[in-house]
Amino acid sequence: VGASALVTKLQAFVDLDRHDLAQLEQLSRQAGTVKAKHDLISEGDPAEHVHLMIDGWAARYKLLSNGKRQIMAFLLPGDFCDLHVALLGQMDHGIIALTECKVAYVESSDLDDLIFNNDRLTRALWWVTLQDEAVLRRWVVNVGRRDAYERIAHIFCEIHARMTLIGRVDDDRLTLPLTQDELADATGLTAVHTNRTLQRLRQENLIEIGGGSLRILDVNALREAGGFDPKYLHVQQCGR
Amino acid sequence: VGASALVTKLQAFVDLDRHDLAQLEQLSRQAGTVKAKHDLISEGDPAEHVHLMIDGWAARYKLLSNGKRQIMAFLLPGDFCDLHVALLGQMDHGIIALTECKVAYVESSDLDDLIFNNDRLTRALWWVTLQDEAVLRRWVVNVGRRDAYERIAHIFCEIHARMTLIGRVDDDRLTLPLTQDELADATGLTAVHTNRTLQRLRQENLIEIGGGSLRILDVNALREAGGFDPKYLHVQQCGR
């Protein structure tokens, strides 16, 4: 059950048989826990094994010399933190646990097994990589050309879509363990401005947020507000 | 000679033998030309073959409903436009030729051959993918947490580093066929503000720019100004 979020996600793309499932389960043999607000991987860390999120939220971030921080991705259950880092010498950015996280430490050799011997899973992992890249591109658009209101709306839509993909949304309600500070660092805003923008979204009855959870009251309206187009996640059109 | 920029780039990472070179040369068998300001690939285009830049500049971009445009990457000779798009149904963004471009149309089967039969080249292509992703992450940081002055300085450093990698920099001087509009769309600024920022960089004797070329007068000072750290391109530490 360690890799269940990953399995759920992959099944949106391909049908997995018993053997695939067993092989995926193998990956999370070795797992550990990282406390909230602690680095899961730090900048400069050597690439030892690949990290797979089992449970909890983490963030890919970069610290600037002027003290500012930019979050470049939120990592949810089923996400790989550093899928291909095996090729590289060291991390050029850090990953911090936003909540307590359960993480699997995947041996590179296990991944190699999977990539060389299982075409279906290889394709599925490629798809995951593509999706991560597509999300990253959207983030550039988000911080580059959208105002605060659109940015927050868009990021909520993305989280909603991704959480849906791993089966963690119920009635448009989901766990959202982000502080306004963290949300600000992901959207390129200040915490103060993020706060005011959240208030506006609440006021307009688009969302309910607080106490570690988010409820989207009007998905279509929120997507409209954020200029969100779900097709970049490539869920629909990928045949089974 | 079609794939020469790609070859130069890959050789920063691995040593290629005669056979590798021949195989790379194969890729650019079929090539064509795209006029400046024309779409090389449009949003929504089906994935037919993979596009490899041979010569010229292009940009990966996204148009928003409000008419704004965000450029998410500059594509230089040796860059793949859509390396893995074969898996996906259609493009979720467009690619426009900024100058007249020479482009190779690579058959997916040729790529498969290469990936399944040549470990060294496979690793090298992975490395290219990783580098593209690392650049993308820096762009998020750039537009998210840097001011106009830092953004422009940083992007010039990146271009300088990448052009160096394909052997197109001479005495810190390089061809830069970007309009201020395009630069603005890449940095998330307006053309007007980009213009004023360029003037400041000139005034401070960091760069000479104009007439389609850029000269960096003080590389270290420009890197300092942009908070640029070349290590994310993973050139140095990747053993041969």
Added chain:
DNA sequence: CGACGCATTGATTGGATTCAACTAAGGTGG
């Protein structure tokens, strides 16, 4: 209880946008 993290609010400042005009360079056609 006091300290700390997080959310909220007000007042002020400033970086960047917007709108608009104008120059310079290049290409085209009559």
Added chain:
DNA sequence: CCACCTTAGTTGAATCCAATCAATGCGTCG
């Protein structure tokens, strides 16, 4: 060959979105 038009770059002035500075509320945990 010059009048015309387009494209790119530059400049000024007014405006605005978001940042900054600052203070307060509020709950939790040691």
